[in-house]
Amino acid sequence: MVPGSPCPILTDLAQFQAAIGVPATDLRLAAGPGTRLLWRRMAYFIQQLINGLTLGSIYGLIAIGYTMVYGIIGMINFAHGEIYMIGAFVALITFLVLGMVGISYVPLALLVMLIASMVFTGAYGWTVERLAYRPLRHSFRLAPLISAIGMSIFLQNYVQLLQGARVKALPPVVQGGFTLMHSGGFTVEVSWLQVFILVLTLALMAGFSFVIGGTPLGRAQRACEQDMTMAALLGIDVDRTISTTFVIGAALAAVAGLMVTLYYGVIDFFIGFLAGIKAFTAAVLGGIGSLPGAMLGGLLIGLIEAFWSGYFSVEYKDVSVFVILVLVLIFRPTGLLGRPDVEKV
Amino acid sequence: MTGEALPRLQRVAWGRVLRDAMLAAAVALVLAIPLVGFQTVEKNAVLGISLRFGWVAVGVAAVFAGRIAIALLRALRPSPPAWAVPLRLAPLRQTRIFGALLVVFAAALPFLPFSSRYLVDLGTTVLIYVMLGWGLNVVVGLAGLLDLGYVAFYAVGAYSFALFAQWFGLSFWEGLPLAGLLAASFGLTLGFPVLRLRGDYLAIVTLGFGEIVRLVLINWVPVTNGPNGISNVPRPSFFGMPFDRRAPPGVTTFSDFFHIAFNPGQRIVFLYYVILALALITNAFTLRLRRLPIGRAWEALREDEIACRALGINPTTVKLSAFAIGAMLGGFAGSFFATRQGFISPESFTFIESATILAIVVLGGAGSQLGVVLAAVVLVTLPEFGRELAQYRMLLFGAAMIGIMIWRPRGLMARREPSLRLNPLREPSG
Numbered sequence: 001m002v003p004g005s006p007c008p009i010l011t012d013l014a015q016f017q018a019a020i021g022v023p024a025t026d027l028r029l030a031a032g033p034g035t036r037l038l039w040r041r042m043a044y045f046i047q048q049l050i051n052g053l054t055l056g057s058i059y060g061l062i063a064i065g066y067t068m069v070y071g072i073i074g075m076i077n078f079a080h081g082e083i084y085m086i087g088a089f090v091a092l093i094t095f096l097v098l099g100m101v102g103i104s105y106v107p108l109a110l111l112v113m114l115i116a117s118m119v120f121t122g123a124y125g126w127t128v129e130r131l132a133y134r135p136l137r138h139s140f141r142l143a144p145l146i147s148a149i150g151m152s153i154f155l156q157n158y159v160q161l162l163q164g165a166r167v168k169a170l171p172p173v174v175q176g177g178f179t180l181m182h183s184g185g186f187t188v189e190v191s192w193l194q195v196f197i198l199v200l201t202l203a204l205m206a207g208f209s210f211v212i213g214g215t216p217l218g219r220a221q222r223a224c225e226q227d228m229t230m231a232a233l234l235g236i237d238v239d240r241t242i243s244t245t246f247v248i249g250a251a252l253a254a255v256a257g258l259m260v261t262l263y264y265g266v267i268d269f270f271i272g273f274l275a276g277i278k279a280f281t282a283a284v285l286g287g288i289g290s291l292p293g294a295m296l297g298g299l300l301i302g303l304i305e306a307f308w309s310g311y312f313s314v315e316y317k318d319v320s321v322f323v324i325l326v327l328v329l330i331f332r333p334t335g336l337l338g339r340p341d342v343e344k345v
Numbered sequence: 346m347t348g349e350a351l352p353r354l355q356r357v358a359w360g361r362v363l364r365d366a367m368l369a370a371a372v373a374l375v376l377a378i379p380l381v382g383f384q385t386v387e388k389n390a391v392l393g394i395s396l397r398f399g400w401v402a403v404g405v406a407a408v409f410a411g412r413i414a415i416a417l418l419r420a421l422r423p424s425p426p427a428w429a430v431p432l433r434l435a436p437l438r439q440t441r442i443f444g445a446l447l448v449v450f451a452a453a454l455p456f457l458p459f460s461s462r463y464l465v466d467l468g469t470t471v472l473i474y475v476m477l478g479w480g481l482n483v484v485v486g487l488a489g490l491l492d493l494g495y496v497a498f499y500a501v502g503a504y505s506f507a508l509f510a511q512w513f514g515l516s517f518w519e520g521l522p523l524a525g526l527l528a529a530s531f532g533l534t535l536g537f538p539v540l541r542l543r544g545d546y547l548a549i550v551t552l553g554f555g556e557i558v559r560l561v562l563i564n565w566v567p568v569t570n571g572p573n574g575i576s577n578v579p580r581p582s583f584f585g586m587p588f589d590r591r592a593p594p595g596v597t598t599f600s601d602f603f604h605i606a607f608n609p610g611q612r613i614v615f616l617y618y619v620i621l622a623l624a625l626i627t628n629a630f631t632l633r634l635r636r637l638p639i640g641r642a643w644e645a646l647r648e649d650e651i652a653c654r655a656l657g658i659n660p661t662t663v664k665l666s667a668f669a670i671g672a673m674l675g676g677f678a679g680s681f682f683a684t685r686q687g688f689i690s691p692e693s694f695t696f697i698e699s700a701t702i703l704a705i706v707v708l709g710g711a712g713s714q715l716g717v718v719l720a721a722v723v724l725v726t727l728p729e730f731g732r733e734l735a736q737y738r739m740l741l742f743g744a745a746m747i748g749i750m751i752w753r754p755r756g757l758m759a760r761r762e763p764s765l766r767l768n769p770l771r772e773p774s775g
Contacts, residue, residue, distance in 0.1 A: 076545050090379045096394040097383060116379070123375045135751045142491065143754040145548070146707045149700050150746025157740040162380050168392060273696070277556070280549055315564040322553035329546055330538045 043186040048310040049303070050180075054194045054263065056302020057201035061256040062279035063286070063294035064208070065125075065249025071225045071289035072245055073137070078148035079128055081276015082155035083250045087121040087257025088267045089159060092168055095261075106174060110196075117258050118251040125250025126243055128155075134239070152272075160269040167268045170261060197259050204255060205295060211248070212291060221245060225289070274318065278305075281325040287338020296336060357420045366412040373408035377401040444715055451621055455614045462610050465617050469685065471725045472620040473678055478705040478717035479627045480674030485706050486713070487631075487640065488667035489647025490540075491548040494555025495702050497535075498528045498672040500562060500694035502679025507575040507689055508568070517581035517684045521677060528676020529669045536668035540661055555699055562691040574690025578683045580612065581619060588612035616685050623681060627674055628714055634670070643667050697739075708749050710756025719757055 062084050069077040094116040098109050132151045136144045177191035212218035220241045223231040232238045260275075261267055282301040286293025301321055308320045328335065382401045383394050451472075455465050477499065484492045505527040506520040515523070539550045562569045569575070580588065586599045588611055599615075600607040634640040642663045646653050650660055683689050705724055709716030727745075728738045749757070 070545075074545075076548065086380070092392075093379050093383045093385065093394065096385060096392060100394055120375065120379045123372065127372060127376060132747050132751075136754060139750075139754040142485075142707055143750050145491070145545075146704060147747045147750040149704070150743045150750065152743070153697070153700065153739055154743030154747065157737075157743060159380065161736065161740060163385055166387070168385055170392065277549075277552065281553070284546065284549065316560070319557050319560050322557050325553050326539065326550055329542055329550055333542060333546065 040186045043181060043188050044310070046181070047186075047188045048306045050188070050190055050194060051310075052303035052306030053299060054197050054302070055306055056299035057197055058256045058259050058263070058298075059275070059279050059282045059301050060295040060298025061201060061204065061252045061259075062275060063282040063298045064291060065253050066280050066283040067286070067288050067291060067294040068221075068245050068249050070283070072221065072228075072242055073133070073144075075133070075144045076148065076280065077133075077246075077249075078145065078276070079132070079151040079155060080249065080253060081272035081274075081279070082152050082159075083121060083125055083128070083272070084253040084257045084260075084275055084279075085267070085269065085272030086124050086155065086159065087117045087250070087254030088261045088271065089163060089168075089257070089269075090120045090254065091117040091258035091261045092170060092267060095170065095173065109173065113258055114200075114255065117254040121254030121257070122247040122251045124155075125246040125253075128250075129243055129246040134242075152276075156269055156272065163269065165269065167266050170265045170267075172265060173262055193262055197263065200255065200259070204252065208248075208252070209291070217241075217244060278318075278321055281321055284325060284335055285328050287335025290335070290337045293335055293337035357417065362413060362416040365416065366409050369412040370405050370409040373405045374401065377404045440715060447715075447718065448625065455617060462613055465610075465613050467726065467729060469613070469617045469620055471721055472617070472624050473682060473685075474702065474705055474721040474725050475718050476620065476624040476627050476678045476681075477675060477702045478709065478721050479624070479631055479714065480671050480678065481702050481706050482714070482717055483631055483634070483643075483674065484667050484671035485703065487635065487647065488643040488664060490664060490667065491545070491551075492668075492671070493548045493552035493696075493699055493703065494558075495551075495671070495675055496694045496696070496699040497551075497555040497558040498532060498675035499679040499682070499698070500558055500691075501528045501531050501672075502676030503683040503689045503693075504562065504569060504575070504679075505676070506680035507578045507683045510579045511575065511577075516579060517680070521680050524680035525673045525676040528679065529673035531676075532669040532672025533665060536665045540664040540668065552696070552699070555694075555696060559691050559694055562694070569691075572691060574688060574692070576688045578687050578689065580687065581616070581684050583615060588615060620681055620685075623677060627677075631674075632714065639663065639666055704746055708746070708756055713756065716757050723757075 062080065065080045065083070066077060069075065069080070091113045094113045095109065098104075098112060103109055103112070128151055132147045133144050136147055172193075174191070174193040174196060177189055177194070180188040180190045182188070212221065220231070220236045221244070223234070223236055224238055224241050228238055231241075256275075257267075260271070278301055279298065282297035283294045284297070285300060286295070286297030301324075304320060304324060305317050309317045312320075378401060381404060382396065382398050384397055386393050386395050451468070454460055454468055477495070481492065481495045484490050484495070502524040506515075506517070506524040509515040509520045509523055510517075535551070535554050539547060542550060563572055565571070582588070583599050586597055586602055588599050588609075589607075598607070599611060635644070642653070642658050645656075646658065646660055646663055653660060653663075682693070686693075701724060705717055705720045708724070709718070709720035724742070728742070734741070
């Protein structure tokens, strides 16, 4: 520690950064007098918090699809990341079509994009289940997983062939924002887009919880999750319930795809792979099978990623997510909100 | 069409078939409109859109016709779903004879009249995948642990050999065992914390591990040279004799020693025999392991973990050994890959490699040695036939994975030889 340094922790952090080869300017924490510096760190922290929550909402929405499918049929829907990618593409194409026909009123455009991506992507989710998973419902354990990996490779190349391999860049649709706070020379900006993403996520979560908790459809889903045979005996159409689960999961992933298209403005056919793995990590972190767990896990993954890139290094941010996945599975294999799973003979 | 087929065809419920086909076409229309009907095009760095509704019409018509064709095929040849067919035991002798013939063919390949440098090179690639498949088969097929990050061990083997050669000047034959050991210790390090997890969790952790290894290889530039990779990996020598036109002083080249003319194809053939030998050793090793107590424990664990525990088998040690041995075999294959290419970069160790190796194991019929060979031949050579179709290669690859799983969920060679026969004198019939 440097004697007489205004903030010892900061100095250590700066030294740590120097040691791992990250320039200290990345922190935007150039030296300054004590209290001002503290405020500045605070502001930086809040900025990363907001960025992380936005990112986390996106992961959470994808993670719900994984957790629902796993809860009901006990398989990792490996193609779910690709469904999210298709959602992003449908949103992009809808936006371009709207531009072509001359609709430029932003709220209307957003609404149309939202509905179009949910409907079309939902159809993809339904088809994927019908073609690749339903014929293998009672099959050998690894078969649906291989089929899912095949589907993932297929969809990636399908979109690449149809829409080209190049990165698609979109001009910002929702612009502007407001300054949340301004302290120590560091401004905390919240864009309207971030507000839109957070509010939309909250609204979807509320609607979704209602569907699962208070409608016949949700009851059928919970019944299938507990015991599929018994549910079928009691007159629940299991196939239809599973199909609906895939459609709902795909529609939520499509919203995540829409958000990513708007938030980053660049998409390509490969975005589904990493986002899919991270969202699955989120689902496992929250406790697979648990719906609030998926959202919580998503938010945590988003926060971890934002703070890691903000304070350490951008290169290793994906490594950090996987390391956390491994640690969670070692020390709490059922996740944060998952129920312990008793294996019976 | 035979006389027997006609009455069956008359029994087709045409109304239902048409309704079904129309439904499928309607779904195809919904799927095709956004992604096929509109294409994003870039004009002056601004995204625009162009229409392609002709393609949509073609696609929907194809789905409609295909759906009717499938319904007719089903009516002609009604078959029970694949999973309902009982698992039959392979006729032991036939499998053995076929396997022996395959080995003879592989050994003679470079000297067959139709053989060419290209064919031998392709054979080398196939054998690398066969070896990887056999290595992964220990983990997936025998021990029943789903590993989606097998390519990590392959990468560790390749990089450790390349780095040993770069730093300490080790030759291929010195680097090979070290690379295998290092890969095995990686397997132990990964396996130790995660093997208590259940199947699907294990799959995703191994997938994460594969990605971590790749990301580290890309970002740890001082050691791995990042995305640029390592070049000038030394070539293997024949008992110290290099395959070069001219050798440095004091070293005899292969061609000089045998008094034959130098030919660059000699190295290709030599590499082919090296990987053939490695693959056959792998095969003999894993077949032997299956008969040892440890192999029996793997298979027992795959079938029922709780019963194994009750019988006093320690699942963690048993799984760990499978993981380490699989990793070691992957490491051997990796260092061979490095010496064959002479250049390695993180590009060669993506998830798609893991998926391909896993597909080889599962499509071949998890646990079947011969199935792995067949699946490797199919998956590696198919893309070579359709080089004009190169851009559709991966699309077809994915579709084939789904198709084969639906057609034969237990793989091409599901009729695997049982590990234990209660009555060795009587072959089970059929």
